Amino acid sequence: MNKKKISIAVIKRLPRYYRYLYDLLKLGITRISSKELSERMNITASQIRQDLNCFGGFGQQGYGYNVESLFNEISNILGVNETFHTIIVGAGHMGQALANYGNFEKRGFKVVGIFDVNPAVVGTAINGIEVLHIDKLDEFIKQNKVDIGILTVPYDQTPAVADRLARLGVKGLWNFSPMDLELEHDVVIENVHLSDSLMVLGYKLNEMRNRNKSKN
Amino acid sequence: MNKKKISIAVIKRLPRYYRYLYDLLKLGITRISSKELSERMNITASQIRQDLNCFGGFGQQGYGYNVESLFNEISNILGVNETFHTIIVGAGHMGQALANYGNFEKRGFKVVGIFDVNPAVVGTAINGIEVLHIDKLDEFIKQNKVDIGILTVPYDQTPAVADRLARLGVKGLWNFSPMDLELEHDVVIENVHLSDSLMVLGYKLNEMRNRNKSKN
Numbered sequence: 001m002n003k004k005k006i007s008i009a010v011i012k013r014l015p016r017y018y019r020y021l022y023d024l025l026k027l028g029i030t031r032i033s034s035k036e037l038s039e040r041m042n043i044t045a046s047q048i049r050q051d052l053n054c055f056g057g058f059g060q061q062g063y064g065y066n067v068e069s070l071f072n073e074i075s076n077i078l079g080v081n082e083t084f085h086t087i088i089v090g091a092g093h094m095g096q097a098l099a100n101y102g103n104f105e106k107r108g109f110k111v112v113g114i115f116d117v118n119p120a121v122v123g124t125a126i127n128g129i130e131v132l133h134i135d136k137l138d139e140f141i142k143q144n145k146v147d148i149g150i151l152t153v154p155y156d157q158t159p160a161v162a163d164r165l166a167r168l169g170v171k172g173l174w175n176f177s178p179m180d181l182e183l184e185h186d187v188v189i190e191n192v193h194l195s196d197s198l199m200v201l202g203y204k205l206n207e208m209r210n211r212n213k214s215k216n
Numbered sequence: 217m218n219k220k221k222i223s224i225a226v227i228k229r230l231p232r233y234y235r236y237l238y239d240l241l242k243l244g245i246t247r248i249s250s251k252e253l254s255e256r257m258n259i260t261a262s263q264i265r266q267d268l269n270c271f272g273g274f275g276q277q278g279y280g281y282n283v284e285s286l287f288n289e290i291s292n293i294l295g296v297n298e299t300f301h302t303i304i305v306g307a308g309h310m311g312q313a314l315a316n317y318g319n320f321e322k323r324g325f326k327v328v329g330i331f332d333v334n335p336a337v338v339g340t341a342i343n344g345i346e347v348l349h350i351d352k353l354d355e356f357i358k359q360n361k362v363d364i365g366i367l368t369v370p371y372d373q374t375p376a377v378a379d380r381l382a383r384l385g386v387k388g389l390w391n392f393s394p395m396d397l398e399l400e401h402d403v404v405i406e407n408v409h410l411s412d413s414l415m416v417l418g419y420k421l422n423e424m425r426n427r428n429k430s431k432n
Binding site: 015042078101103178180189194196197198 | 323424
């Protein structure tokens, strides 16, 4: 396939297509028009056609999209059928929650190691995986394939731990500290901003209340 | 202030401005040009001027923005100085992690109740708050101010629990199930898509690897 460079905006929508197509497959729906998909996903049909065109475009005039082949293609692009080995650095509440979240493993993200400094958790097992002291990080990464480091360490320590992982050759970082982590190294980073999402919710709530007040 | 309607794209960037301005304040920086802010935030200066113009625009030619007043204005818009009462429905690993995440309370989001059905957790305390059986949800919401419901229940139960909260008058929902929750009711919803973020990271990682391979 002659691959065009896919823009980051399209990439960010791919998991959403993945989810909707997965649901359609479960419902036994074998084909869907961009119009129907558009109504379900609350995206314009032209946006959908444009997005899906970026990686080949399976839509056929008068037929629509074949749900299964589109789902498979998006799964391949996202690498869902591969296994990414991940380690979690920071076995606090969030680290533990992520270690126990089965959905990630279903998507190909397998937790192979968990690290912390807290003597209360080092040596315990989370979801069957022993928590190792962070002093063992270097050795572990040298001896095991590690694709992604999940950072659930305290805010102040995040840049240093991220830098350490990158120097050890970990190429993907999933950061949970409320900062836009950036590194000099050749790594890819996804920042999860839970507080940002909550603040947007607070804003929308106030805005709705003000709107309702001015109506009355 | 003569408020323009602020677009959702701008709203979504506000927490980011909030974070960067907070850091500037901590560093003792009192004013900043859109150019400097642009370099720090990796947004174009014209985008920054346009965004900040949406709610009054404090920039002055040759002076830039007053960091403190801009920070205060954004805090007010986001409602960070208010208190939102939240309940967590679903005291599994993610619910527990969120209940223990001090950062939310700092931003004005106070957990006032936690609910579950699991007899192993009902009656225990998480971060000082007793987990109540979900049968007590109706009574609790009638007797207490609840602004936001945080949904960390299993996937299949999410729509029903969301609907129940909305019927009880909870106006804001923060959903952690991997679905785009939508309701008929007059509520605002923020969906957190952790798996989507992880899948985007997986994509970027593969893409970087392929790029590096083709270089060699």
